[in-house]
Amino acid sequence: MTAAAASKLDTEKLRKAHRLMTGGATDGERSAATEGARRLARAAGMTLEDALSSLDSRPAPPRPKTLFEEMQDAFEAASPGHKAERAAWDAERQQKREKLRREALDEFGSEDAIWAETASERALRKALEPLADWGTIANTGRRYIKGYAGWTVGPPPQQLMEALVKACPFPADVVGLWREYRAWDRLYEIREAFEQHHSQAEHVQARVAALEHMLDTLSDWTPEGFAARLEWLKFRTETDRSHDVDDDLAMIATMQRDFAMLRAMFMSKGAQAGASPEAVQTGHRTTAEKRADVLSILDTHPDLSDREIARRVGVSPSTVGTLRRKAS
Numbered sequence: 179m180t181a182a183a184a185s186k187l188d189t190e191k192l193r194k195a196h197r198l199m200t201g202g203a204t205d206g207e208r209s210a211a212t213e214g215a216r217r218l219a220r221a222a223g224m225t226l227e228d229a230l231s232s233l234d235s236r237p238a239p240p241r242p243k244t245l246f247e248e249m250q251d252a253f254e255a256a257s258p259g260h261k262a263e264r265a266a267w268d269a270e271r272q273q274k275r276e277k278l279r280r281e282a283l284d285e286f287g288s289e290d291a292i293w294a295e296t297a298s299e300r301a302l303r304k305a306l307e308p309l310a311d312w313g314t315i316a317n318t319g320r321r322y323i324k325g326y327a328g329w330t331v332g333p334p335p336q337q338l339m340e341a342l343v344k345a346c347p348f349p350a351d352v353v354g355l356w357r358e359y360r361a362w363d364r365l366y367e368i369r370e371a372f373e374q375h376h377s378q379a380e381h382v383q384a385r386v387a388a389l390e391h392m393l394d395t396l397s398d399w400t401p402e403g404f405a406a407r408l409e410w411l412k413f414r415t416e417t418d419r420s421h422d423v424d425d426d427l428a429m430i431a432t433m434q435r436d437f438a439m440l441r442a443m444f445m446s447k448g449a450q451a452g453a454s455p456e457a458v459q460t461g462h463r464t465t466a467e468k469r470a471d472v473l474s475i476l477d478t479h480p481d482l483s484d485r486e487i488a489r490r491v492g493v494s495p496s497t498v499g500t501l502r503r504k505a506s
Contacts, residue, residue, distance in 0.1 A: 306345070311325045334384055334388050342384060355392050356407075359390070362378075439478075471491045
């Protein structure tokens with residue numbers, strides 16, 4: 179290696195590439211960094227080995243502090259011990275990420291399988307593509323999807339909801355909605371463990387936004403529905419998911435309606451029919467009480483299917499169908 183060659187070497191870029199070569203989160207990231215380092219060495223007329231060995235003899239130039247580092251210094255000055263607490267938090271978070279990566283590889287078999295498009299993702303992408311609103315990155319001219327049918331955040335509009343249903347019908351109750359939501363969140367969490375700052379595809383974000391809205395507003399007065407909705411409320415509180423006052427009020431209103439219906443089913447109607455206190459408490463209802471429950475639901479929620487009403491009340495779908503025809 180000549181002095182002239184060494185002088186042409188961009189050591190700062192090479193140091194950055196070397197850090198990614200040895201500490202990159204994925205095989206792809208490490209491979210790309212290695213190829214980048216090889217190009218830097220070739221441009222200086224050196225082999226990669228010679229270029230890397232030259233780093234050992236050159237002290238790294240002082241690097242100006244980032245805004246984040248300056249903020250950490252300020253926090254440390256105001257509250258001594260802050261940096262140590264932050265370092266411990268970062269270390270714990272990294273351990274969790276590494277544990278999740280190991281578990282995910284055991285579950286999926288390979289990193290490629292983790293990133294492979296799922297059947298649901300493919301169905302959503304194809305169904306929503308005709309509604310895509312396109313944007314363009316100014317400096318590259320590259321196009322990207324910025325939303326669908328005017329939607330970017332919040333509850334999807336009707337046209338988008340219809341496309342989402344066409345791709346993958348939504349579960350009929352809160353339990354099913356919560357199960358699907360957790361599956362999407364789990365996939366995101368796994369992928370984010372391999373690629374920090376990973377974000378879901380726009381079509382997946384639309385699906386998740388619809389699930390969030392339905393978890394807030396879909397009526398489900400079954401005990402299982404209440405339990406699932408409380409789990410959802412706990413989750414969004416613990417993860418600090420952004421919700422405005424209107425979202426909270428919508429959920430409160432839904433739960434108030436559901437509780438009123440649940441109370442009416444298990445108490446008011448039982449008392450009116452002369453049921454014993456034990457029957458009211460345990461929810462054991464007579465045929466007449468169940469019939470009254472079906473008629474009440476048909477009156478307040480005529481859009482529900484016979485099967486769904488039957489599931490909630492504890493009768494057969496044919497019974498609901500018969501009562502629906504008589505009531506119409």
